[in-house]
Amino acid sequence: MTSPIAFTGHDLDRDDHARADPEQLAALRARDDARLVALDGVMPRFDESGLLFTDLSGIGDDAELVYLGLRDGAPLFVAVPTEGDLRPAITMRETMMALIQLPATEVALFGGARSIADWHARHRFCAQCGGPTKIAKGGWQRGCTACEAQHFPRVDPVAIMLVEHEGSLLVGRGLGWPERSYSALAGFIEPGESIEEGVKREVWEEVGVRVRDVSYIASQPWPFPSQLMIGCHGFADSRDLTIDETEIDDAQWFTRAQIEDAMVNGKDAQSFIPPPRTAIAHYLLQHWLEKTA
Numbered sequence: 001m002t003s004p005i006a007f008t009g010h011d012l013d014r015d016d017h018a019r020a021d022p023e024q025l026a027a028l029r030a031r032d033d034a035r036l037v038a039l040d041g042v043m044p045r046f047d048e049s050g051l052l053f054t055d056l057s058g059i060g061d062d063a064e065l066v067y068l069g070l071r072d073g074a075p076l077f078v079a080v081p082t083e084g085d086l087r088p089a090i091t092m093r094e095t096m097m098a099l100i101q102l103p104a105t106e107v108a109l110f111g112g113a114r115s116i117a118d119w120h121a122r123h124r125f126c127a128q129c130g131g132p133t134k135i136a137k138g139g140w141q142r143g144c145t146a147c148e149a150q151h152f153p154r155v156d157p158v159a160i161m162l163v164e165h166e167g168s169l170l171v172g173r174g175l176g177w178p179e180r181s182y183s184a185l186a187g188f189i190e191p192g193e194s195i196e197e198g199v200k201r202e203v204w205e206e207v208g209v210r211v212r213d214v215s216y217i218a219s220q221p222w223p224f225p226s227q228l229m230i231g232c233h234g235f236a237d238s239r240d241l242t243i244d245e246t247e248i249d250d251a252q253w254f255t256r257a258q259i260e261d262a263m264v265n266g267k268d269a270q271s272f273i274p275p276p277r278t279a280i281a282h283y284l285l286q287h288w289l290e291k292t293a
């Protein structure tokens, strides 16, 4: 059975009606059961029981907090890190190792909190006039104090795709990846493109293969910092590859048996090392194996 997609499945009531109401936000912030997601920079803090939370005592009225919503009826916030807070003691590798131990709901909760806190920390100044911005709408907006422009949290769409030809799949490896690791090709959707057009362009640019009949499979919010991974599938009519070595290290067609070997045996596979469980590419490969079983 396919495993759930990492960073999905949060258990928050996002309570968006409260966001625009300063009095309601202040009342939520003043509640005894209000909690903050504890972060180290924008990385998670956790122990063996899961993510750590703190109460709001000691948090000044002027501290920038994002209202994430209600969790089991209790208001949950995340603090916007100040510049000095943005150097976590924990590395990305340690973060991912920790996250795979946590329940799916907490991974999703951390992902959302991290992404929005990081957006605020990187958008203290207006992109339109350079003036200072301040938090608005419970943290789901920033407003420029000089020109009054409104800025909204970014989500950056990335197409990630499996390309199929007569029962084999095309996968690639990025520059500098660990040896023998392969994953689905991917790239940012550009302005003026549909998802389908983005899929076709990326595959053509990276490996010189024409793709048709693109379909959507599933998506994943990737919080480092704010990508929305849009998992797709398409068909090719040829296996001829022209690899753009400035973009990727290699791409190869693998048979269904080779893909099954990778997904079952992981690092010990004969064929290639598959993407980690936290990546949507892992889900896409699993999904394809099930669908073609």
Ligand SMILES: [Zn+2]
Pocket (backbone or CB within 6 Å): 126, 127, 128, 129, 130, 131, 144, 145, 146, 147, 148, 149
């Ligand atoms: Zn401005």
